[in-house]
Amino acid sequence: xxxxxxxxxxxxxxxRIEALLKARDVKKYIKVPNIHGVWGEKLKHMNxxxxxxxxSVIMVIVDNSIAxxxxxxxxxxxxxxxADDINAPFIAIFSPIDEIIxxxxx
Numbered sequence: 001x002x003x004x005x006x007x008x009x010x011x012x013x014x015x016r017i018e019a020l021l022k023a024r025d026v027k028k029y030i031k032v033p034n035i036h037g038v039w040g041e042k043l044k045h046m047n048x049x050x051x052x053x054x055x056s057v058i059m060v061i062v063d064n065s066i067a068x069x070x071x072x073x074x075x076x077x078x079x080x081x082x083a084d085d086i087n088a089p090f091i092a093i094f095s096p097i098d099e100i101i102x103x104x105x106x
Contacts, residue, residue, distance in 0.1 A: 002097040003067035007058045007074070008037065009090035010045065013081070014056060017090070020073045021060065029060040039089045067094060 009017055011033070021029060037055040038044045045053040062070070074092045081088055 001064045002061055002100060003064060004095045004097050005060050005062065005067060005070060006093045006095075007060075007090060008093075009056060009058075010088040011054050011056050013077075013086075013088040013090065016077060017058060020070065020077065021058070024062075024066050024069055024073070026060055026062060026066065026070075029058050032057040032059075043087075043089065061097065061100065 007017055033056045034047070034054045035056060036044075036046045038046075044051040045055050047054050060070075071092070071094065074090075077090075
């Protein structure tokens, strides 16, 4: 069984997110950088002088065991960011996959 994971995050923590994927040996993913996001009334990343910064999205498909490990890693990241008083929002969405049709060159 597989899961699709979408991680939407403040681009300021990109290295941390990518390190989690590398630590779990995730080699295939799609990254959509430099998107604009509204996290709430007081936190927006619109890449303007009023609301600086951007967000990114990483999408991966992994088997359930790796998904479970990434879930634990992301929970730990959340705690570490809070402990370090770093205001860098992210959200991770895990969805089950019924079928995969792949035309891969690798």
